[in-house]
Amino acid sequence: MRKTIVAGNWKMNKTPKEAVELANSLKDKVNGGAADVVLCVPFVDLIPVLEAVKDTNIAVGAQNLHFEDSGAFTGEISAKMLTEIGVKYVIIGHSERRAYFAETDEIVNKKTLKAIAAGLTPIICVGETLTQREQGVTIELVRLQTKIALQGVSGGAAKSAVIAYEPIWAIGTGKTATNQEAQDVCAAIRQVVKEIYDAATAEAIRIQYGGSVNAGNAKDLFAMADIDGGLVGGASLKAEFEQIVNF
Numbered sequence: 751m752r753k754t755i756v757a758g759n760w761k762m763n764k765t766p767k768e769a770v771e772l773a774n775s776l777k778d779k780v781n782g783g784a785a786d787v788v789l790c791v792p793f794v795d796l797i798p799v800l801e802a803v804k805d806t807n808i809a810v811g812a813q814n815l816h817f818e819d820s821g822a823f824t825g826e827i828s829a830k831m832l833t834e835i836g837v838k839y840v841i842i843g844h845s846e847r848r849a850y851f852a853e854t855d856e857i858v859n860k861k862t863l864k865a866i867a868a869g870l871t872p873i874i875c876v877g878e879t880l881t882q883r884e885q886g887v888t889i890e891l892v893r894l895q896t897k898i899a900l901q902g903v904s905g906g907a908a909k910s911a912v913i914a915y916e917p918i919w920a921i922g923t924g925k926t927a928t929n930q931e932a933q934d935v936c937a938a939i940r941q942v943v944k945e946i947y948d949a950a951t952a953e954a955i956r957i958q959y960g961g962s963v964n965a966g967n968a969k970d971l972f973a974m975a976d977i978d979g980g981l982v983g984g985a986s987l988k989a990e991f992e993q994i995v996n997f
């Protein structure tokens with residue numbers, strides 16, 4: 751039985767002071783429920799938010815990392831920098847990073863390998879554009895993204911990884927995939943994991959849906975057979991996040 755996991759992606763929002771206020775306002779309401787809860791916050795907010803949630807079950811995640819350990823990579827953050835302060839999760843290959851920062855499937859794979867080697871749980875994002883959905887290539891595309899992201903990842907590590915299916919046309923648009931559309935793609939992701947590894951790995955890996963999840967649609971989406979929670983952007987910055995976590 752997979753445990754639901756709900757992660758908030760704060761994106762480039764909240765100064766450290768604002769981040770602590772938001773974490774404090776949420777923590778008693780989202781702590782200790784049925785779902786694993788992760789707050790993926792901007793780099794400068796990681797330490798203050800870790801401090802704010804320290805006596806709770808809420809985990810803290812980063813929104814990116816570099817695949818090298820150290821060196822001349824101005825502006826980047828390494829896996830070790832994250833683990834040393836207590837970060838447990840990292841979002842990899844978010845569509846905004848793919849679109850605005852030229853992240854390719856190969857980079858997503860390198861980052862996934864580095865995150866796993868460091869002991870971080872990757873939340874690997876995959877998903878299609880509206881054009882790709884209209885072209886009927888969603889399943890092929892998402893299968894390919896998943897396969898490349900998991901190249902070289904052991905079955906054991908894949909079991910504890912998280913994949914977030916995020917149709918790009920649904921991110922930040924208020925347009926959500928229907929429960930069945932989301933389920934169909936998440937089932938296809940689970941199927942490809944089964945083909946790469948085995949049935950036990952496919953059963954264990956957690957697959958989230960992301961794309962305009964809100965208090966009104968979370969319960970039905972998370973009830974679908976292959977959807978194990980959500981990656982939540984806009985609504986994770988509001989009190990509404992409590993209702994999503996406690997769906």
Ligand code: PEP
Nearest residue numbers: 921922960961962983984
């Ligand atoms: C996201 O940023 O991953 C996301 C799904 O955003 P939103 O919930 O705002 O669509």
